[in-house]
Amino acid sequence: MSFIQLENITKHFKGGEKPAVNSLQLNIEKGEIITLLGPSGCGKTTTLRMIAGFENPSEGSLHIDGKEVYSDSRTLPPEKRGIGMVFQDYALFPHMSILKNVMFGLNKWSIKAKKQRAAEVLELVGLEEYAHRYPTELSGGQQQRIALARALAPRPNVVLMDEPFSNLDASLREKMRFDVTNILRKTNTTAIIVTHDQKDAFAVSNRVVVMNDGLIQQIATPKEMYRCPKNCFVAQFVGKTNLLTGTMDTDLKNIHTHIGKVSLPTEWQEHLDTVKVSVRPEGCRLSEEGAHCGQVERVTYGGEFQELYVRLPGKQGLTGEPMLINAPVEKDVEVGTMVSFDITPELVALVE
Ligand SMILES: Nc1ncnc2c1ncn2[C@@H]1O[C@H](COP(=O)(O)OP(=O)(O)O)[C@@H](O)[C@H]1O
Numbered sequence: 001m002s003f004i005q006l007e008n009i010t011k012h013f014k015g016g017e018k019p020a021v022n023s024l025q026l027n028i029e030k031g032e033i034i035t036l037l038g039p040s041g042c043g044k045t046t047t048l049r050m051i052a053g054f055e056n057p058s059e060g061s062l063h064i065d066g067k068e069v070y071s072d073s074r075t076l077p078p079e080k081r082g083i084g085m086v087f088q089d090y091a092l093f094p095h096m097s098i099l100k101n102v103m104f105g106l107n108k109w110s111i112k113a114k115k116q117r118a119a120e121v122l123e124l125v126g127l128e129e130y131a132h133r134y135p136t137e138l139s140g141g142q143q144q145r146i147a148l149a150r151a152l153a154p155r156p157n158v159v160l161m162d163e164p165f166s167n168l169d170a171s172l173r174e175k176m177r178f179d180v181t182n183i184l185r186k187t188n189t190t191a192i193i194v195t196h197d198q199k200d201a202f203a204v205s206n207r208v209v210v211m212n213d214g215l216i217q218q219i220a221t222p223k224e225m226y227r228c229p230k231n232c233f234v235a236q237f238v239g240k241t242n243l244l245t246g247t248m249d250t251d252l253k254n255i256h257t258h259i260g261k262v263s264l265p266t267e268w269q270e271h272l273d274t275v276k277v278s279v280r281p282e283g284c285r286l287s288e289e290g291a292h293c294g295q296v297e298r299v300t301y302g303g304e305f306q307e308l309y310v311r312l313p314g315k316q317g318l319t320g321e322p323m324l325i326n327a328p329v330e331k332d333v334e335v336g337t338m339v340s341f342d343i344t345p346e347l348v349a350l351v352e
């Protein structure tokens with residue numbers, strides 16, 4: 001049995017046309033960091049709130065650490081589930097010192113044990129000298145580490161974090177992704193993190209769960225998700241891509257599209273007629289003798305690379321969107337010139 005099991009979890013809100021969360025099936029192992037990733041309104045927060053016990057599912061069952069916490073016949077209250085919550089705005093108590101904030105969740109412990117545990121978790125997040133300060137005297141990143149320390153203090157089964165990085169500016173955000181995962185891993189804490197940001201999800205997770213419209217689209221490691229997205233939605237949500245329609249060769253590996261032949265990294269398991277492939281822009285490499293050739297329609301300078309929109313001549317009346325290609329910045333490319341490129345099969349995926 002997995003450490004956390006969501007079995008067929010569905011949530012209908014009153015007046016809602018479609019379920020906010022639809023037949024969710026998810027197993028999480030001890031020590032895993034999982035992110036729920038998807039656009040606004042896809043059901044991430046609702047899922048997290050059902051795990052925490054703030055909201056009851058309409059159907060399904062939920063187990064944490066071998067214990068049934070929700071089913072048709074049983075509802076365990078939030079405080080009995082062993083959950084540590086970190087809220088988006090951190091929800092620290094402004095009138096309490098950092099030490100008191102961290103001790104807050106340990107109400108049944110002796111004073112001595114509370115102080116000892118608070119000191120331990122403050123050291124864990126690297127803020128032991130701040131014990132006697134107040135939340136307003138700390139930076140955003142420090143407040144977040146305190147919120148995490150408070151959540152970890154009672155040694156929860158699982159830490160739940162809703163959009164933990166969304167209030168931080170870009171450079172702090174990167175540091176906090178690293179700090180938070182470091183602390184979670186050091187303590188072998190199981191965590192479920194909600195985010196709408198693909199970069200957050202990829203940077204912190206063992207596995208990512210992409211959701212849309214209340215439905216799980218795909219569960220995979222960040223690398224698998226990026227390289228082998230299951231469908232068009234996932235392909236586009238986790239990065240930029242070119243979606244091409246084509247026909248599969250009898251060799252099950254080559255796809256004939258309007259830009260020519262595109263190869264899959266490995267043979268497909270069965271023959272399909274018309275298929276869609278996702279081709280990542282960084283899988284298209286400029287090359288003098290490249291197999292594909294087209295005219296540059298637009299250049300967007302991105303700093304680390306430049307994005308080229310290349311129009312390829314349509315074959316047999318087929319036309320399509322221009323191909324998006326990432327080109328190295330040291331290369332001067334003018335609008336209107338012809339470029340040729342090759343496609344790396346490893347960044348091509350067949351999608352539904
Ligand atoms: N308390 C509620 N009552 C009615 N509808 C709700 C409630 N909470 C969320 N919803 C609806 O459920 C859907 C999923 O919401 P939510 O889980 O907050 O999405 P996310 O966190 O992915 O942005 C949305 O359509 C939202 O409007």
Ligand SMILES: [Mg+2]
Nearest residue numbers: 044045046194
């Ligand atoms: Mg939300």
